[in-house]
Amino acid sequence: MVTIMKRKDCIVQREPKKELDNRCIACNGSGKYDHNGSPKCDACNGTGRKMIMTLDEDTVADVAEFLETLRRSGETNMMGAGPYLKEEFGFDKYEARDYLLNWMTNYGK
Numbered sequence: 001m002v003t004i005m006k007r008k009d010c011i012v013q014r015e016p017k018k019e020l021d022n023r024c025i026a027c028n029g030s031g032k033y034d035h036n037g038s039p040k041c042d043a044c045n046g047t048g049r050k051m052i053m054t055l056d057e058d059t060v061a062d063v064a065e066f067l068e069t070l071r072r073s074g075e076t077n078m079m080g081a082g083p084y085l086k087e088e089f090g091f092d093k094y095e096a097r098d099y100l101l102n103w104m105t106n107y108g109k
């Protein structure tokens with residue numbers, strides 16, 4: 001006997017993505033200028049995400065300390081520090097980018 005699974009049983013319910021709050025204002029999250037698929041949205045570099053998220057102050061401090069240690073270690077060019085942040089702090093790639101950019105922007109000030 002063959003049991004045919006109803007289609008609705010196959011659908012996995014997914015939580016709405018919380019990063020919708022971080023949608024790029026310029027392209028409304030599409031990452032594109034128009035519906036033809038090009039060019040990439042400048043404001044978010046095609047990611048559909050705001051370039052700057054609200055950064056947590058305590059985390060910013062921790063990230064700064066971590067990045068300073070990393071910089072001194074000479075292990076990586078700081079442009080390549082994103083993956084280290086992802087691993088150390090559990091960021092997604094956007095968070096890693098934003099915290100890294102924030103640190104580089106403020107470095108030495």
Ligand SMILES: [Zn+2]
Nearest residue numbers: 024027041044
């Ligand atoms: Zn955009």
